[in-house]
Amino acid sequence: xxxxxPPLNPLRAFEATAxxxxxxxxxxxxNVTHGAVSHxxxxxxVSLNVTLFERGAKRLKLTSEGALLLxxxxxxxxxxxxxxxxxxxxxTTGELSITCVPALLSFWIVPRLNSFTEQFPGVRLKLxxxxxxxxxxxxxxxxxILYGDGNWPDxxxxxWSNLQLFPVASPTLLNSRPLRSMRxxxxxxxxHGDADGREWNIWLAAADAIDLPRRQQHxxxxxxxxxxxALHGQGIALGDTITASNLIARGELIVPFDLSVTANxxxxxxxRPAMRATPIxxxxxxxxxxxxxxxxxxEPQTSARxxxxxxxx
Amino acid sequence: xxxxxPPLNPLRAFEATAxxxxxxxxxxxxNVTHGAVSHxxxxxxVSLNVTLFERGAKRLKLTSEGALLLxxxxxxxxxxxxxxxxxxxxxTTGELSITCVPALLSFWIVPRLNSFTEQFPGVRLKLxxxxxxxxxxxxxxxxxILYGDGNWPDxxxxxWSNLQLFPVASPTLLNSRPLRSMRxxxxxxxxHGDADGREWNIWLAAADAIDLPRRQQHxxxxxxxxxxxALHGQGIALGDTITASNLIARGELIVPFDLSVTANxxxxxxxRPAMRATPIxxxxxxxxxxxxxxxxxxEPQTSARxxxxxxxx
DNA sequence: ATCCTCATGTGAGATTTTCTCACATGAAGC
DNA sequence: GCTTCATGTGAGAAAATCTCACATGAGGAT
Numbered sequence: 001x002x003x004x005x006p007p008l009n010p011l012r013a014f015e016a017t018a019x020x021x022x023x024x025x026x027x028x029x030x031n032v033t034h035g036a037v038s039h040x041x042x043x044x045x046v047s048l049n050v051t052l053f054e055r056g057a058k059r060l061k062l063t064s065e066g067a068l069l070l071x072x073x074x075x076x077x078x079x080x081x082x083x084x085x086x087x088x089x090x091x092t093t094g095e096l097s098i099t100c101v102p103a104l105l106s107f108w109i110v111p112r113l114n115s116f117t118e119q120f121p122g123v124r125l126k127l128x129x130x131x132x133x134x135x136x137x138x139x140x141x142x143x144x145i146l147y148g149d150g151n152w153p154d155x156x157x158x159x160w161s162n163l164q165l166f167p168v169a170s171p172t173l174l175n176s177r178p179l180r181s182m183r184x185x186x187x188x189x190x191x192h193g194d195a196d197g198r199e200w201n202i203w204l205a206a207a208d209a210i211d212l213p214r215r216q217q218h219x220x221x222x223x224x225x226x227x228x229x230a231l232h233g234q235g236i237a238l239g240d241t242i243t244a245s246n247l248i249a250r251g252e253l254i255v256p257f258d259l260s261v262t263a264n265x266x267x268x269x270x271x272r273p274a275m276r277a278t279p280i281x282x283x284x285x286x287x288x289x290x291x292x293x294x295x296x297x298x299e300p301q302t303s304a305r306x307x308x309x310x311x312x313x
Numbered sequence: 314x315x316x317x318x319p320p321l322n323p324l325r326a327f328e329a330t331a332x333x334x335x336x337x338x339x340x341x342x343x344n345v346t347h348g349a350v351s352h353x354x355x356x357x358x359v360s361l362n363v364t365l366f367e368r369g370a371k372r373l374k375l376t377s378e379g380a381l382l383l384x385x386x387x388x389x390x391x392x393x394x395x396x397x398x399x400x401x402x403x404x405t406t407g408e409l410s411i412t413c414v415p416a417l418l419s420f421w422i423v424p425r426l427n428s429f430t431e432q433f434p435g436v437r438l439k440l441x442x443x444x445x446x447x448x449x450x451x452x453x454x455x456x457x458i459l460y461g462d463g464n465w466p467d468x469x470x471x472x473w474s475n476l477q478l479f480p481v482a483s484p485t486l487l488n489s490r491p492l493r494s495m496r497x498x499x500x501x502x503x504x505h506g507d508a509d510g511r512e513w514n515i516w517l518a519a520a521d522a523i524d525l526p527r528r529q530q531h532x533x534x535x536x537x538x539x540x541x542x543a544l545h546g547q548g549i550a551l552g553d554t555i556t557a558s559n560l561i562a563r564g565e566l567i568v569p570f571d572l573s574v575t576a577n578x579x580x581x582x583x584x585r586p587a588m589r590a591t592p593i594x595x596x597x598x599x600x601x602x603x604x605x606x607x608x609x610x611x612e613p614q615t616s617a618r619x620x621x622x623x624x625x626x
Numbered sequence: 627a628t629c630c631t632c633a634t635g636t637g638a639g640a641t642t643t644t645c646t647c648a649c650a651t652g653a654a655g656c
Numbered sequence: 657g658c659t660t661c662a663t664g665t666g667a668g669a670a671a672a673t674c675t676c677a678c679a680t681g682a683g684g685a686t
Contacts, residue, residue, distance in 0.1 A: 008321035368663075
């Protein structure tokens, strides 16, 4: 037998196509055109003198030969990727790419970045505001901090924090336009951080005010913008025990009502299983859990009950 | 992190260099110039932004990063190669490359090839006369049949047959120049199949004739040529129970003395461990062992004792 | 049946990677 | 000092990879 290894780049295109079940998807993953992938598969078949895919219907189907080859190749490439990641990632040096829910990134992580930087000066963070779980499967992203139900397949996932929701407003706004009852709320602008007003509905239902007339309301796209609008006195937003905690402690936001409700969703930390073992990922995950714990120990007043008494403090 | 896999072709050059411990050796293995290997290693180091080899003395030495990467990459490439070989090798179809001791190839395997071909018509044999154990590590060779002590590292090895050694000569030669005693042997040409006459010395020692004057002797290079010279009446060669058995049975060679000695070495079947699991290799190995067994069952007279009585038969 | 969308194939040319070649440096041995 | 051997490097050639534009065909909606 002449050569022991098949051509490796065409083999990579084959593996991605077979794993994804689609030339187009493989092309997207590899950041090339579908034509490039098609050429490479053809080149591999010619080189090995074997047909690897049946071509008939719209999508390719593995032949028995292709099915023989795929599992070992997928595993081998996975091992190479893992060894490369391990080698390139000393525990506390290198680049770490993180996506994070926008409000959490702005109001919780960014104000605490100096703590992480002091402990791990060799780590360069690449932060991106996003709540898209598709990033879990992107080779460009190492860790995702997501707001949701925690049900993301093929990923390592760990609950970081539940949260309580309650209305928040700026002191300036409340001075000029008092808010002491549900009736007063009618005269204010409701600021939504979600797309369909679901979270305000949950709080209003708990307050027996689901039918409150909504004179004015804005949908701000995400909780970061609804919170910022509240800070600027544009209306009443729903804050929570995590992202709004510092703002409330500093008096930049006031909690006008005692009532809070538990959100249906929570914050989770998630990453690809292969990344979880990477030292640099581990130190970040450890840090973010430790930081939350340190918040709870240092400032017990940030719990929901005591937080909600701050207006009468 | 940007890409999960390093550039695969440069990685291949790195792996070969690190495994072989030499740029030049890797170049020979990959059939490229040392310059190409040097460029590829450099390209990999640039791509990974890691130094993989220390460059100081004459030969490269792996860095700690390189040492982290190598085992996984070597294993992964091995798995890809094995899966490729498995996929390309249905049990009884394809090319099988064999090296074999010259005498065994000429006098035992070649006369029996029809048996193999009838059972496995889809297998194309590529036969090469050689007793060089280095072929065990060549990607171009699937199975080696070697004469030696069986001690070849990193190879799967199995004893195929021991053998007895004894003088043989053509009937024509013995008619014109009888051979009935050790004294008669002085008048004949001794034909050596090894490089230093060691095997004749063993036989002569057992015959208490180690000091027999050697008027004429030829060193034929290997046992195939010494046997062929004997067939042509050029002298007396040492035959054995395997390669000479058919010739003796057909009367083309005669065994003038009753004495035989066990050779220090034996015939072994050997291959790379990864090849042993390959179906096509397995069928060949099974065939050659079964053929030897069939010989013993069908022709008991080919055992050494009865073989040596054939002159008086 | 027609039209649209989506998936994959293919040839030609552009771009990138791989390779050769020739020269270079340095270590080790005689 | 000289020779041999090992590896590095730049420039240009060759091969591999990629893009682009066109093509075909399947499936679904009308």
